[in-house]
Structure formats: C-alpha cells, structure tokens
Amino acid sequence: xxKYFENLIEAVQNFLIELGEITYFAGRFFKExxxxxxxLQELLRQCFxxxxxxxxxxxxxxxxxxxxxxxxxxxxxxxFGAASWIPSMVSVSIVREIGPIITALICAGKIGSGIGAExxxxxxxxxxxxxxxxxxNPFKYLVITRILATTLMLPLLxxxxxxxxxxxxxxxxxxxxxxxxxxxxxxxFSILKFSDIVPATIKTFFFGFAIGLIGCYKxxxxxxxxxxxxxxxxxxxxxxxMLLFVIDFIAVFVTNIFYDV
Amino acid sequence: MMYNMEKTEVIIKxxxxxxxxxxNVVLNGFDLELHKGENLVVMGKSGSGKSxxxxxxIGLEDYQGGSIKVADKEISELDRKELDELRTDIGFLFQGSxxxxxxxxxxxxxxxxxxxxxxxxxxxxxxxxxxxxLESVGLAHxxxxxxxxxxxxxxxxxALARTLILKPTIILYDEPTTGLDPITSKEIILLxxxxxxxxxxxxxxxxxxxxxxxxxxxxxxxxxxxKNYAEGTFESLQAATDPKIKAFFK
Numbered sequence: 001x002x003k004y005f006e007n008l009i010e011a012v013q014n015f016l017i018e019l020g021e022i023t024y025f026a027g028r029f030f031k032e033x034x035x036x037x038x039x040l041q042e043l044l045r046q047c048f049x050x051x052x053x054x055x056x057x058x059x060x061x062x063x064x065x066x067x068x069x070x071x072x073x074x075x076x077x078x079x080f081g082a083a084s085w086i087p088s089m090v091s092v093s094i095v096r097e098i099g100p101i102i103t104a105l106i107c108a109g110k111i112g113s114g115i116g117a118e119x120x121x122x123x124x125x126x127x128x129x130x131x132x133x134x135x136x137n138p139f140k141y142l143v144i145t146r147i148l149a150t151t152l153m154l155p156l157l158x159x160x161x162x163x164x165x166x167x168x169x170x171x172x173x174x175x176x177x178x179x180x181x182x183x184x185x186x187x188x189f190s191i192l193k194f195s196d197i198v199p200a201t202i203k204t205f206f207f208g209f210a211i212g213l214i215g216c217y218k219x220x221x222x223x224x225x226x227x228x229x230x231x232x233x234x235x236x237x238x239x240x241x242m243l244l245f246v247i248d249f250i251a252v253f254v255t256n257i258f259y260d261v
Numbered sequence: 262m263m264y265n266m267e268k269t270e271v272i273i274k275x276x277x278x279x280x281x282x283x284x285n286v287v288l289n290g291f292d293l294e295l296h297k298g299e300n301l302v303v304m305g306k307s308g309s310g311k312s313x314x315x316x317x318x319i320g321l322e323d324y325q326g327g328s329i330k331v332a333d334k335e336i337s338e339l340d341r342k343e344l345d346e347l348r349t350d351i352g353f354l355f356q357g358s359x360x361x362x363x364x365x366x367x368x369x370x371x372x373x374x375x376x377x378x379x380x381x382x383x384x385x386x387x388x389x390x391x392x393x394x395l396e397s398v399g400l401a402h403x404x405x406x407x408x409x410x411x412x413x414x415x416x417x418x419x420a421l422a423r424t425l426i427l428k429p430t431i432i433l434y435d436e437p438t439t440g441l442d443p444i445t446s447k448e449i450i451l452l453x454x455x456x457x458x459x460x461x462x463x464x465x466x467x468x469x470x471x472x473x474x475x476x477x478x479x480x481x482x483x484x485x486x487x488k489n490y491a492e493g494t495f496e497s498l499q500a501a502t503d504p505k506i507k508a509f510f511k
Binding site for chain 2: 132
C-alpha cells in the first residue's frame with residue numbers, strides 16, 4: 001500500500017514537472033517567435049507539408065463522416081417526421097463540434113506524431129546540435145515554424161473537412177429525397193449563426209497550436225536511441241489527444257458564457 | 262610532426278573545467294591550450310568526457326566550473342548572438358556526421374552559408390562555394406545526392422565539407438574515424454591533414470584511433486578521471502612506462 005502511494009506521488013510529481021516544462025516551452029515560443037530572424041521559407045514549407053499533405057486524409061474522413069452521420073440519423077428523424085431537419089442538424093453538429101474535434105484528432109495522429117518522430121530523430125542523430133553549431137537557432141528554425149504552421153493550417157483543414165462532411169450529407173439526402181444542391185446548402189447556411197461559426201473556428205487555432213506544441217516538445221527533448229524516437233511520436237499523439245479534449249471543454253464552456261447557446 | 266607551439270598564440274584556453282551530470286562527475290579540473298595552427302589530439306576511455314569537453318567549447322553543453330576562452334572570449338558569458346557569431350569561426354565534425362537527412366548534399370552545405378552571408382561576403386550564387394568545399398573532400402559529383410544515398414565514409418566527408426564551408430579557423434573533430442573501415446579511415450586522416458595545410462586551421466581531435474593520433478597529432482593529451490593525466494607528443498607518450506599511458510598504445 002505504501003509503495004502504491006509512493007508511486008502515485010511520483011507519477012503526480014512527474015506530471016507536474018512535465019506540465020511545467022511544456023509551459024516553459026510554450027513561453028519560449030511566445031518569447032522568440034516575434035524576434036528576427038524570421039524563417040519564412042521554412043514556415044511556408046511546413047505549411048505545405050502540414051496543410052496540403054493532410055488534405056486527402058482530412059477530406060476523406062470528413063466526407064465519410066457526413067455520409068455515415070446522415071445515414072445513421074435519417075431513420076430516427078424520419079420516425080418523428082423530422083427528416084427535413086437533417087441539413088440543419090448536420091451543419092450545426094459538424095461545424096460546432098464534430099468537424100473541429102475529429103479533424104484535430106486526425107491531425108494529432110498524422111501531424112503530431114510526424115513532428116515528434118522527425119524532431120526526435122534529428123535530436124538522436126545530432127542534427128539539431130549540428131544546426132546549433134552552425135550558428136542557427138534550431139528552436140526558431142524547427143519549432144517555431146512547425147507550431148505556427150499547425151496553428152495556421154488546422155483552421156483551414158477544419159473548414160475543408162466541414163465542407164466535405166456537409167457535401168457527403170447532401171449526397172445521401174439527394175439520393176433519398178432528390179434534394180437539390182442549392183436547397184440543401186441554403187438550409188445549411190440558414191441555420192448557422194455567428195455563434196456557431198466563430199467560436200468553433202477560434203478553437204481550431206488552439207487545437208493547431210496544441211498539436212504543434214506537443215509534437216515539437218516531445219521530439220525536441222527526445223531521449224537518446226530509437227526507443228526514444230518511438231516514445232516521442234507515441235507520447236505526442238497521446239498527450240495531444242488528451243489536451244484537445246481539455247481545450248474543447250474550455251472552449252465550449254467559454255462560448256456558453258458569451259453566447260448563451 | 263614538427264610544430265613549434267611556443268611561437269604561436271593560444272586560441273582556445275581551458276582552465277580547471279568542471280562538468281557533471283547529476284552526481285556523475287565527468288570533468289574535474291581539466292586544462293587545455295590549443296595554439297594557432299596546431300593539431301591537438303585528446304585521447305581517453307569511452308565515457309571519460311572527451312566529447313562533452315568539445316561540446317562545452319562550442320556551447321552545446323553548460324559547465325559547472327572553470328573557464329573556457331575561445332579567442333579570449335569566455336564562452337559562458339556570451340549571449341546567443343555572440344555565441345552564434347563565434348560558432349561561425351569554429352567547425353564541428355560530429356561522430357555520426359549529423360547530415361540533415363531531409364536535405365540534399367547541396368542544401369546541407371548551403372544551410373550554414375545562407376544563414377551567415379556576411380561571413381562569406383557574396384551570396385548571389387552559392388554553387389561555386391559549395392563546389393569548392395565538395396572538391397576539397399573529393400566529392401563534387403555527389404552534390405545532388407541525398408544523405409541516404411551516401412556511404413558512411415562519404416557522409417563523413419560531406420560533413421567535413423559542410424564544416425569547411427564557412428572557412429573556420431578552428432575545427433573540432435569528434436571521433437572522425439570511428440565506425441569506418443581502415444582504408445576509409447586513412448582517407449579521412451589524409452583529408453584532415455590536407456585541410457589543415459590548405460586552410461591553416463587549428464584542430465582538437467577526439468579519437469580512440471592510435472593510427473589517426475600518430476598521423477595527425479602535434480601534441481596529445483590523455484584524459485583520465487576527468488583530468489589531464491599526461492601530455493606530450495605522440496612519440497613521447499608512446500615511449501612512456503606508466504601502465505595507464507601504455508594501455509592506450511597497445
């Protein structure tokens with residue numbers, strides 16, 4: 001029992017230490033990202049890798065979610081004679097919650113683990129040290145560019161994913177009810193309010209920041225060896241996924257305070 | 262190898278260097294002087310702190326005590342900008358080459374060049390400078406290859422070319438021949454000698470390789486228990502009767 005208690009205390013201590021280190025890492029990002037020199041070329045390259053190369057995965061997932069969501073909910077709504085509410089229900093749930101969180105979770109898996117593994121591998125093969133000794137600040141070149149790229153790209157990916165999810169929903173509806181594209185999307189946009197779109201979009205910036213931050217932190221301080229790289233990639237996904245739900249909860253809580261929805 | 266160090270200035274001076282990781286003391290009162298144009302070999306057992314020592318010189322590792330002066334500047338007192346500026350004057354060859362594996366050979370060499378245009382003075386076209394550095398290691402034909410297409414020896418040479426691209430006056434070699442076959446090791450040693458003659462660099466070479474030390478050392482330091490155990494030319498140390506010193510030359 002005593003040993004169990006000691007292990008628990010140690011785990012809590014380690015968690016708090018890591019939390020402190022991540023906070024310090026985030027603080028360093030804010031301290032350094034506005035100070036020249038700016039690595040614009042690398043930022044654009046990262047935006048391309050993170051944004052463009054995730055389009056297919058995010059788009060496919062969004063599209064299938066839209067299809068499945070509509071197919072699953074239609075029978076129940078039909079039972080209550082509320083099938084005409086499908087465009088409204090799909091759009092609100094996709095835009096406010098499902099789109100951002102699913103896209104962020106997919107990106108945590110694809111982008112977060114990729115960043116963790118890439119930086120971890122660079123750490124263990126001394127590439128980060130080589131950058132440092134060549135008189136380049138690796139934090140600026142590797143970390144700031146990646147965090148900024150994920151922060152800027154995630155909202156765009158979410159919008160893209162949302163659109164394809166709603167389009168997927170429209171395809172099901174057009175097959176079942178022969179609804180026109182214009183009518184379906186008119187109904188979608190008529191129900192969406194400012195308080196649905198803006199807070200949902202703002203929180204995606206935080207999701208993107210969290211994905212970049214944790215991926216970079218885990219990779220940048222990766223322990224030696226190939227095991228260390230694997231652990232960095234894995235921990236990046238696990239920590240980010242947990243953090244995404246925490247951010248989502250806070251975002252919903254704050255939105256409710258301001259918009260009474 | 263004849264070398265008159267009394268007539269030349271000291272460019273790196275380490276005094277009573279103390280470095281520890283947790284409770285593990287790695288360096289405990291280590292001293293070193295590197296003279297201009299000198300090749301100084303540091304030998305010691307694995308884990309004796311040789312690599313840590315050169316990482317302290319370039320500012321990759323902090324140290325808990327003592328002093329490291331490079332060109333009369335105390336390393337621990339430099340801010341980030343000053344340290345980066347000083348680093349452009351020091352080349353560092355990593356044990357594992359540390360080439361950026363997402364970049365081609367050309368991009369690897371251009372990387373430091375693009376960040377320090379003032380150091381070279383011209384930047385419109387970096388190709389001549391990249392080619393010059395690659396030619397000095399005999400690998401101009403590899404300019405567009407990726408690191409994963411290179412052998413271990415080629416990687417080491419490209420890393421050396423990247424080290425040379427900013428025309429440093431000091432080069433720190435971290436086990437330059439480790440992991441290479443004897444023939445490639447000999448090629449690297451010859452390359453180090455030719456670089457020293459061509460660019461008049463001063464070097465600290467960390468090695469286990471007695472052949473490398475014999476070929477290149479003007480002076481040697483044996484690092485045992487975190488301190489300078491013995492110092493002298495290769496020949497004088499090889500002739501020593503102390504069993505700890507003799508163990509290095511067996």
